[in-house]
Amino acid sequence: MSDQLFPVPEAIAAKAWVNEATYNAQYDRSLKDPEGFWREHGQRLDWIKPFTKVKDVSFKGDVHIRWFYDGTLNVAANCIDRHLEKRGNQTAIIWEGDDPNESRNITYKELHGEVGRMANLLKAQGVKKGDRVTIYLPMIPEAAYAMLACARIGAIHSVVFGGFSPDSLANRLQDCGSTCLITADEGLRGGKKVPLKKNADEALKASPSVKSVIVVKRTGSPIAMEAGRDVWYHEEAPKLSTDCPPEEMNAEDPLFILYTSGSTGKPKGVLHTTGGYLAYTSLTHQYVFDYQEGDVYWCTADVGWVTGHSYLLYGPLANGATTLMFEGVPNYPDNSRFWQVIDKHKVSIFYTAPTAIRALMREGEEPVKKTSRASLRILGSVGEPINPEAWLWYHRVVGNSKCPIVDTWWQTETGGILITPLPGAIAAKPGSATKPFFGVQPVLLDNDGKVLSGATEGSLCLADSWPGQMRTVYGDHQRFIETYFATFPGYYFSGDGCRRDEDGYYWITGRVDDVLNVSGHRMGTAEIESALVAHPKVAEAAVVGYPHDIKGQGIYAYVTLNAGETPTEELRKELVAWVRKEIGPIASPDLIQWAPGLPKTRSGKIMRRILRKIAANEHNALGDTSTLADPAVVGDLVDNRMNRG
Ligand code: WT7
Numbered sequence: 121m122s123d124q125l126f127p128v129p130e131a132i133a134a135k136a137w138v139n140e141a142t143y144n145a146q147y148d149r150s151l152k153d154p155e156g157f158w159r160e161h162g163q164r165l166d167w168i169k170p171f172t173k174v175k176d177v178s179f180k181g182d183v184h185i186r187w188f189y190d191g192t193l194n195v196a197a198n199c200i201d202r203h204l205e206k207r208g209n210q211t212a213i214i215w216e217g218d219d220p221n222e223s224r225n226i227t228y229k230e231l232h233g234e235v236g237r238m239a240n241l242l243k244a245q246g247v248k249k250g251d252r253v254t255i256y257l258p259m260i261p262e263a264a265y266a267m268l269a270c271a272r273i274g275a276i277h278s279v280v281f282g283g284f285s286p287d288s289l290a291n292r293l294q295d296c297g298s299t300c301l302i303t304a305d306e307g308l309r310g311g312k313k314v315p316l317k318k319n320a321d322e323a324l325k326a327s328p329s330v331k332s333v334i335v336v337k338r339t340g341s342p343i344a345m346e347a348g349r350d351v352w353y354h355e356e357a358p359k360l361s362t363d364c365p366p367e368e369m370n371a372e373d374p375l376f377i378l379y380t381s382g383s384t385g386k387p388k389g390v391l392h393t394t395g396g397y398l399a400y401t402s403l404t405h406q407y408v409f410d411y412q413e414g415d416v417y418w419c420t421a422d423v424g425w426v427t428g429h430s431y432l433l434y435g436p437l438a439n440g441a442t443t444l445m446f447e448g449v450p451n452y453p454d455n456s457r458f459w460q461v462i463d464k465h466k467v468s469i470f471y472t473a474p475t476a477i478r479a480l481m482r483e484g485e486e487p488v489k490k491t492s493r494a495s496l497r498i499l500g501s502v503g504e505p506i507n508p509e510a511w512l513w514y515h516r517v518v519g520n521s522k523c524p525i526v527d528t529w530w531q532t533e534t535g536g537i538l539i540t541p542l543p544g545a546i547a548a549k550p551g552s553a554t555k556p557f558f559g560v561q562p563v564l565l566d567n568d569g570k571v572l573s574g575a576t577e578g579s580l581c582l583a584d585s586w587p588g589q590m591r592t593v594y595g596d597h598q599r600f601i602e603t604y605f606a607t608f609p610g611y612y613f614s615g616d617g618c619r620r621d622e623d624g625y626y627w628i629t630g631r632v633d634d635v636l637n638v639s640g641h642r643m644g645t646a647e648i649e650s651a652l653v654a655h656p657k658v659a660e661a662a663v664v665g666y667p668h669d670i671k672g673q674g675i676y677a678y679v680t681l682n683a684g685e686t687p688t689e690e691l692r693k694e695l696v697a698w699v700r701k702e703i704g705p706i707a708s709p710d711l712i713q714w715a716p717g718l719p720k721t722r723s724g725k726i727m728r729r730i731l732r733k734i735a736a737n738e739h740n741a742l743g744d745t746s747t748l749a750d751p752a753v754v755g756d757l758v759d760n761r762m763n764r765g
Contacts (some may be wrong), residue, residue, distance in 0.1 A: 124508075126515070126548040132524055136410050136544020143545035143555075150558040157559060158187070158587060162399050165438070166202045168192045168368050168664075171395070177585040179610050183601050185373050187396030187587040195375055195398050196235060196272035199437035201366065201485070203228045210443045214465050215261050218308045218448035220457070221525050223464070226261055228440075231268075233362035234261070238269035240360040241353070245332040249274035249367055252377065254298040256280045256289055256320055256422075258307030259447040262336045262353065263423045266302045271375060274367035275300075278377040278389070281424025282307045282314055284704040286322035286338035288387075292379050293327040295389055296594055300332050302353075306339040307606055310452035317343040324349075371395025374574070377594045380532040381644035383634040389594030390426075390725060397430075398438055400536045400588030404557060407437030408526055409469045409498055410543045416495070418444035418462070419471040425641075426532040427502055429623075430588075431471060433676040435536070450476050455483040459491035459518070470518075471500035471528075475639040477510045477518075477554050478670050488517050498543050500526045503640025504672045505628050511550035529628050531551035531614060532642070533604070535588030538562070539626050552625045557746070559586050562626060564618055569608050579632060580618035581611035634728065636665040636673050643675070643708045645728075648709065651702035654679060655695060657685045661755055662718050662726050663709070666735035674710035678718060678757070687714040711762040717753035719745070730754060734761050 133139045138146065150157040162171060164669040171191025178184055196465040200212070208229040214484045215224045247253060253275045257263040263279075270277040278293050293301065301324070307314035317335060321344060324330055333350040335343070345352070367535070375394045379387040380564065405411060417436055421427035424447075436443040444465060451456050458480070462470060480487070494687040499519050501511070506527055515525055524543040530536060538560045546554050554564050563571050564578035572578045589612070607613045617629040631637060634645045652661035660680040668674035681687060690713050700708050719727045733742050739758045745751050 126524070127552070128544055129522065129524060132410070133544040135412065136542070137346070137407050138542045138545045139266045140545050143542055146558055147556070150554075151561060154559055154584070157401075161403055161580070162188050162191075162395070164402060165193055165395065167398055168194065171371060174597055175585070179585070179605055179612060182597070183605050185585050185589055185591050186370040187585075188399070191371045191395055191396055191399075192368045193371065194272065195368055195434065196239075196268045196392055198368040198398060199268060199271075199434060200228060200232045200235060203440040204232060210440070212437060213261060213264060214442060214444040215463075216444060216446045216448070216465070217460050218451065218452070220460065224261070231265075234265045235268040235272060235359050236362040236364040237357045238262070238265040239272040239364035241334065241356055242269055242273055242275060242300065244356070244360065245300055245334065245351070245363070247273065247275050250374075251275045251300070252278055252296040252298040253300045253302065254278045254280055254289075254293050254296075256282060256301060256303040256316060257336065257423070258282050258314065258316065258338060259339060259422060260304065260336065261445065262302075262304070264445065267376075267423070267429075267433060271762050272364055272366050273367050274373065276374045276377055278379070279424050279429070280379070281422060282316055283424070285701055286319045289319060289323035289702055290326040291386060292389075293323060293330060295330045295379070295386075296377050298327070299329055300334065301330050302334045302336070304336040304338040305343045306341050308339055308447060310449040313339055315339065354411045368754065369394050371419050375430065378398075378429065378532055380426075381642045381647060383644060384646050385644075386647065387644070388596075388599065388603070389568060390589070390590045390591050391594045392535050393591050396587030396589070397535050397745060398434060399437035400586060401430040402438035404536045404588075405431060406439050407542055408528060408537050408540050408557070409471070409500060411417055411439055411441055412434070415468045415497075416442050416444065416466055417469040417471075418446070418465075418467045419500075420446060420458070420473070420476065421471075421502075425529065426535070430536050433735060445533055450480060454487065455480060456487040458489060459488050459493055462493050462496060463491050466495040468495050469498045469500070470496060470504065471502065473503040473640040474501055474506040474510055475504065475671055477501070477506070477514050481510060481731050482670070485517050493518065493520065495753070496520075498526065499523045500528060502528045505630060506551060508550040514552075527551075527553045529626070530647065533590045534586075535590060536586075538582070539583075539628075549625055552621075552627045554625050556626075558715070562618070564620055565608050565611070575620060575622045577617070577619040577629070579608065580614045580616045580628070581608050582614070582628075583610075583611060623629050633708055636663075636675060638665070638673050638675060638706065639671045643707055647703060648675065648699060648707050651699045651707070652679060652695065654702065655698050657681055657691065658695070659683075660718060662715075662728065662731055664728055664732045664735050666711075666732070668710065675708070675763070677709040677712045678715040678731055679712055680715050680718060697727070713757070713760060713762045715753075716756055717750060719757070720749050721747055722749045724749075731757075734758055737761070
């Protein structure tokens, strides 16, 4: 922990949307009069039928959350059409390819045509308002066209990250009953090809709801096309009109589903709706990044994650911003790539993840220093706690000690940023997400559900709703209630632990549940365990996280083999490959320890607390093991623990 204070630079405060005085006044108002506050900020959108009702929320009983709920609007019209008059020729999206020689600027006018055409193609494929469309694409402009085209016709998109396996894709297609899939022949990342269509074909075998597949040509490698089901985007789109009238949607109609991992069971379909989501992402994008006219804004997240939805696409475009979309990776062709892209496109706001910063920090200052980065004004961080060492490096080396860093805490479920500095208003402490955004009421609770006050540490909950909050788990409202509102009745429980210091600054300490955060990617331990036990030689598995220098957390798996199976180095490799195939590369275990037995209570519950300690090399502090059914298993696990290297 660092208690160094980085004051707001005067030059930033002078021009910022929010400064210290206005932050305090507006924050107070947003809590005292949430209706008035959000009634005013709801006006930032173009409504077809203006809303009169602002908020209808209950965190108790059957839980319901509605915002601006008698208004109607269209998200694509708000992100494109309304900007045409003033910004038709302004760049909406800068696309930077994996290959440094490939990039393209797409104006708002061009975006309007491309989205209209994609929308008409969806309609021609039989997609109607309310239908689910799954998008399994690399970071190419068509991913943005596809999302906005769904929004335009009122279809609900579900974007699945291109790194997920055929099985993971199939589960997500089935869960929401998608009728249409949009994919590409292949993706391209760091010079390597990703076989998207091949994966999709495998997933489609198990996904009978999908009637049509739209395939974007990216690499041109030969792929299989199934007649009657698959169409090429580049063949069909040019036949269609670029004009597609936006569908009138209620503020509470679904906009998208995004699957995310929890502590138990299969990934949940987080459902976000139309009006509140867009108002919240657009307001936070403007204030948190202090977006000003002329800024070039770059969020490095993939559209497969919520950051790519809220702060690559919807928030920025709702604000008429210029947003950069990058197909590649930070270390290709070399470790200077991020900074070269910043210079090439004169990026002024840069938003990335701590894992990327730590990986680049390891390569030294030279790859950064050889670029100018003079255009940079604001830096952002998201996805996991940023360690002060990485924060300080980001600030000094990348930002030349002049750019404020916004460490933004939020979740797939929250839709937008909840705890964060505002660059012109809040002095930073490295490692702290600092203060709540307007309308956000964080509370820390102890294990008995008692609200803690002052400087303290506890479970991070939210006392009231904000417009960007998820509305339900798709198809399973009961699971929504149980996951987020049952632990601390009357509160939304984030699953994170948090400390509040004497200055009222919030410090996220990480998940308190069985969810891992590996390189800013969320993984449920239960998912990895069920992939492992699906292997014919595995009897039982328990997965925990351990501290990892680059990834934040690494994946440590304890595996018990079936009787008669021999633990070999080869089998270890086979299991890693197996999990990659079952879920995707992001779920690959870093370490697998053979466990003749797992520490269990007499009722058969695995005591992960003990496994976490062993994985973290803290085996001298295992705590009370007396309730174990067989305390002897612990000794063996400690003796044979894996070297974390
Ligand atoms: C979890 C949510 C937010 C979009 C990307 C991740 C962790 C996220 C921070 C931060 C400390 C953070 C939390 C949270 N997290 N941002 N600035 N400081 N922790 O979304 O996949 O839904 O993961 O990421 O543990 O619960 P997600």
